[in-house]
Amino acid sequence: VRTLPARQDIAREGERPDACCVVVDGWVCRYKLLEDGRRQIFSLHVPGDTPDLQSLHLPVLDHSVCAITPTIAGMIPHESLRETIRAFPELAELLWRDTLVDAGIFREWMLGIGRRSSEEHVAHLICELYAKLHAIGQASSLQFTLPITQIDLADIIGVSDVHANRIVQALRRTGLIVWEGRQVEIKDWAGLKRFGGFDQTYLHLRA
Amino acid sequence: VRTLPARQDIAREGERPDACCVVVDGWVCRYKLLEDGRRQIFSLHVPGDTPDLQSLHLPVLDHSVCAITPTIAGMIPHESLRETIRAFPELAELLWRDTLVDAGIFREWMLGIGRRSSEEHVAHLICELYAKLHAIGQASSLQFTLPITQIDLADIIGVSDVHANRIVQALRRTGLIVWEGRQVEIKDWAGLKRFGGFDQTYLHLRA
DNA sequence: CGCTCTCTTGATAGACTTCAATGTTAGTGG
DNA sequence: CCACTAACATTGAAGTCTATCAAGAGAGCG
Numbered sequence: 001v002r003t004l005p006a007r008q009d010i011a012r013e014g015e016r017p018d019a020c021c022v023v024v025d026g027w028v029c030r031y032k033l034l035e036d037g038r039r040q041i042f043s044l045h046v047p048g049d050t051p052d053l054q055s056l057h058l059p060v061l062d063h064s065v066c067a068i069t070p071t072i073a074g075m076i077p078h079e080s081l082r083e084t085i086r087a088f089p090e091l092a093e094l095l096w097r098d099t100l101v102d103a104g105i106f107r108e109w110m111l112g113i114g115r116r117s118s119e120e121h122v123a124h125l126i127c128e129l130y131a132k133l134h135a136i137g138q139a140s141s142l143q144f145t146l147p148i149t150q151i152d153l154a155d156i157i158g159v160s161d162v163h164a165n166r167i168v169q170a171l172r173r174t175g176l177i178v179w180e181g182r183q184v185e186i187k188d189w190a191g192l193k194r195f196g197g198f199d200q201t202y203l204h205l206r207a
Numbered sequence: 208v209r210t211l212p213a214r215q216d217i218a219r220e221g222e223r224p225d226a227c228c229v230v231v232d233g234w235v236c237r238y239k240l241l242e243d244g245r246r247q248i249f250s251l252h253v254p255g256d257t258p259d260l261q262s263l264h265l266p267v268l269d270h271s272v273c274a275i276t277p278t279i280a281g282m283i284p285h286e287s288l289r290e291t292i293r294a295f296p297e298l299a300e301l302l303w304r305d306t307l308v309d310a311g312i313f314r315e316w317m318l319g320i321g322r323r324s325s326e327e328h329v330a331h332l333i334c335e336l337y338a339k340l341h342a343i344g345q346a347s348s349l350q351f352t353l354p355i356t357q358i359d360l361a362d363i364i365g366v367s368d369v370h371a372n373r374i375v376q377a378l379r380r381t382g383l384i385v386w387e388g389r390q391v392e393i394k395d396w397a398g399l400k401r402f403g404g405f406d407q408t409y410l411h412l413r414a
Numbered sequence: 415c416g417c418t419c420t421c422t423t424g425a426t427a428g429a430c431t432t433c434a435a436t437g438t439t440a441g442t443g444g
Numbered sequence: 445c446c447a448c449t450a451a452c453a454t455t456g457a458a459g460t461c462t463a464t465c466a467a468g469a470g471a472g473c474g
Contacts (some may be wrong), residue, residue, distance in 0.1 A: 014408070030314075032314060032315070032317075032318045034318070034322055034323070034404055035404060038322040038323075039322070040317055040318040040321040040322045042313075042314050042317045042318075054307040054310065054311070057300065057303060057304040057307055058304070058307050058308070058311065058411050060408055060411070062311050062314065062315070062408050062409040062411070063314055089296070092299060092300075092303070093264065093299075096264060096299070096303045096306070097264040097265070099303070099306065099307060099310065100261040100264055100265050100306060101265070102310060103261065103306065103309060103310035103313060104261070104265065104269050106249075106310060106313035106314065106317065107237075107239060107249050107269065107270055107313065108239070108269075109317060110247055110249045110313065110316060110317055110320060111239045111241070111247040111249075113317060113320045113321045113365065114247040114320045114362075114364070114365025115241055115245040115246070115247045115365060116241070116245075117461090118461090118462085149419085149420065149421090150420075150421065150422095151419095151420075155321075157321070158320065158321025158322060159462065159463085160462070160463050160464075161420090161421090162422085162423090162462090162463075162464080162465095163461085163462055163463070165420095165421065165422065165423090166422090166423095166462095168421095169422085197241055197242060201221070201267055201269055202269040204265050204267070204269070324429090325429085325430085356451085356452060356453090357452075357453065357454095358451095358452075366429095366430070366431085367430070367431050367432075368452095368453090369430090369431075369432080369433095369454085369455090370429085370430055370431070372452095372453060372454060372455090373430090373454090373455095375453095376454085
């Protein structure tokens with residue numbers, strides 16, 4: 001188990017990890033950088049997620065993993081994981097499925113970055129996070145804690161931080177959400193879903 | 208085995224396929240649509256690729272698969288695939304790995320859509336396709352056939368078709384590539400890689 | 415208290431979309 | 445062989461979206 005302060009990398013692009021991490025507490029993201037510092041975040045992870053399962057089969061990490069909040073991460077050595085899979089072969093299928101859902105979310109995010117307007121994209125993101133948190137019992141009554149800065153948000157939706165701020169303000173003005181500090185409250189779930197074009201099929205949640 | 212004309216869907220979002228497809232001949236893409244018709248393409252596939260392996264574990268398809276050129280596709284029933292995996296358990300790991308590389312390419316494309324300039328993005332795409340085709344012996348001497356229209360290109364990089372045309376023209380003017388009709392020739396591989404910020408680590412090619 | 419990080423605002427420049435029109439090419443049927 | 449059509453590529457102009465630069469306000473922290 002590793003305890004990390006906010007904004008600290010858990011693993012870096014180019015490394016050859018010998019363990020997968022499980023988020024025990026806190027929020028984690030994965031990102032890539034361009035040479036001049038431009039950053040794209042392509043996933044957010046909450047407790048229970050395994051952000052870098054792929055390192056089990058892809059030796060070199062092609063992206064970085066970073067703690068957004070102070071985080072407790074469980075590190076599972078690849079060797080233990082492989083042993084456990086040998087003992088319980090059904091587990092491999094579950095883990096494989098987990099990485100497939102991960103990829104499904106990537107696809108939806110590509111659609112968001114490439115084809116949704118910035119406002120639709122943020123609305124969609126809020127819907128996605130609420131749906132995920134709700135599914136694991138971490139959110140109810142249409143509100144949740146979203147511990148990312150507007151700079152993080154900008155790097156998620158692929159715009160500048162100044163513009164991200166204006167998008168958030170525009171969304172507030174719609175009245176669909178209240179987003180103050182690190183708290184988000186959805187005022188009109190049906191309206192937000194319609195506005196963001198949200199359909200949770202791609203999350204592949206099971207009953 | 209199915210034979211498909213160009214522009215025909217092989218599978219559609221929302222379906223529950225009972226087979227995975229292998230591209231035998233032709234080019235295939237995967238995409239998602241928004242309600243108003245905006246389209247995002249998030250992968251291109253060449254012969255030998257298995258574009259929808261994930262359907263083995265995710266029953267409902269969250270995107271569509273489409274033939275770009277006239278295509279021959281091998282359909283492998285999930286049941287046969289599962290049997291084969293039971294007989295040769297090492298196969299599961301290889302297929303899993305394949306889906307992980309797929310996701311790695313998604314990540315790189317997200318970086319491209321979100322953070323690269325359009326010109327860098329197209330240059331990067333050319334590098335990626337050449338690297339992939341070269342790795343499977345489908346391209347040599349820095350040229351290859353790229354059977355996509357500029358409309359497809361626009362839906363890959365997330366811009367309008369008019370703008371995609373202007374980006375291609377700008378790229379031609381750099382002299383790094385010659386792209387006429389369906390033929391692409393890389394005139395300066397090192398220069399194109401530098402311009403597009405291409406580093407093939409994310410393709411996870413093995414010697 | 416001073417520092418840093420984040421959020422916010424305004425102004426200006428640049429990137430990109432949209433609309434509209436035209437050129438080009440390949441295929442189709444007479 | 446030619447007229448006709450459809451798909452694709454290209455161009456220009458106008459307008460919208462987004463980035464960049466610059467500055468200031470507020471909150472948290474040592």
